[in-house]
Amino acid sequence: MAIELKMPALSPTMEEGTLAKWLVKEGDTVASGDILAEIETDKATMEFEAVDEGVVTKILVAEGTDGVKVGTPIALIGGEGEEAAPAAAPAAKPAEAPKAPEASAPKAEAPAPAPVETPAAPAQPAAAPKAEGDRVKASPLARKLAQAQGIDLSTLTGSGPGGRIVRADLGQAAGGAAAAQPQTAPTPAAAAPAASAPAQPFSTDIPHEAVKLSNMRKTIARRLTEAKQTIPHIYLTVDVRLDALLKLRGELNAGLAGRGVKLSVNDLLIKALALGLEAVPECNVSFTPDSLIQYKRSDIAVAVSIPGGLITPIITDAAAKSMSKISTEMHELAGRAKEGKLQPHEYQGGTASISNMGMFGIKQFDAVINPPQAMILAVGAGEKRPWVDGDAVTVATVMSITGSFDHRAIDGADGARLMKTLKELIESPLGLVA
DSSP, X not given: OOEEEEOOXXXXXXXXXXXXXXXXXXXXXXXXXXXXXXXXXXXXXXEEEOOSOEEEEEEOSOTTEEEEETTOEEEEEEOTTOOHXXXXXXXXXXXXXGGGGGSSHHHHHTTTHHHHHHHHTTHHHHHSOSEETTEEOBOHHXXXXXXXXXXXXXXXXXXXXXXXXXXXXXXXXXXHHHXXXXXXXXXXHHHHHHHHGGGXXXXXXXXXXXXOOOHHHHHHHHHHHHHXXXXXXXXXXXXXXXXXXXXXXXXXXXXXXXXXXXXXXXXXXXXXXXXXXXXXXXXXXXXXXXXXXXXXXXXXXXXXXXXXXXXXXXXXTGGGXXXXXXXXXXXXXXXXXXXTOOOHHHHSOOSEEEEXXXXXXXXXXXXXXXXXXXXXXXXXOOEEEEEEETTEEEEEXXXXXXXXXXXXXXXXXXXXXXXXXXXXXXXXXXXXXX
């Protein structure tokens, strides 16, 4: 019996995707764990693996098709012993089904698709056992990744055929509670723009070109609209003298020259923000309607500009890592982010964010909070400015940093304490290497 392969939900926020490329063709034999296709989600291009053995009997969605809803059948795989040719027969039957509406009997069969939709809800994974005996059902790739990430497969519900655990299920598990919360919040926020957008169709006499929105741009638009509509932002700015930090960075880079590591100012700021959040835990939180989530570690999401949008790879437990480790991880994550190769757990979650536009010469700006986080640090350019030192006026390298805080979760006084702590850590940076 042919197995339907459906468009998977490769991230908690994914509602539809683009089938970028098929890596198999009709008639190919595949084994569990083989990569079948590349799917473009709202944040990255990800590989889709087979969870069963068999023959690809029919490709239902052509490569390059965008807007494919999660759960839509995209291909058929025949079971053991099935050939590609016989598998075409089931595909022909649905073709005959549309002719049947001329008769009254097939109309009675029309409700058949409705029961199919009901099991497709979470009821199916709940009913389908994940284990055969004591063995958890999971694809080979999922087992390998779970072992590397320290994830207990027995705690997961598989989304593959028969409740089998696949790699997409691991991504959602590694994202943690913070990654799961955006699933609920976007719903009301998305409804408001959807209701108002059709009311004013765009019209202009100016020569122009209409560029179709990518999945990433749609997600960015939805989430930023949600953030500004639902989160009361409070902005706190301080000017920070950078000279001591720049001196320390130069000394550290001299010592790291033989190891192929070169620290950036941003690497040091990631460490400073993580330590600041540990010193002021009242700012390392998330707001929910019923409770305040207080995080026990600082996972810093770093805004990275990529073709077509923005993504925030995460340095987990940044306070506990050396700056050389942060630099190495950040360089590797940013590189894969620009290639669209990040896994969901590498960019979903985080307890706070940092956005640095200093390299563009931006002096100061206010960043939009990335829910469910409750704060983001906006970093401006370091530049020579007059600086009052005691009773004397000198020239110093100064940078403006602005914290955006969710005022539902973080009081202004607590936000001010965090900004004061960051200023002290940056101006006396030996605390970053202590």
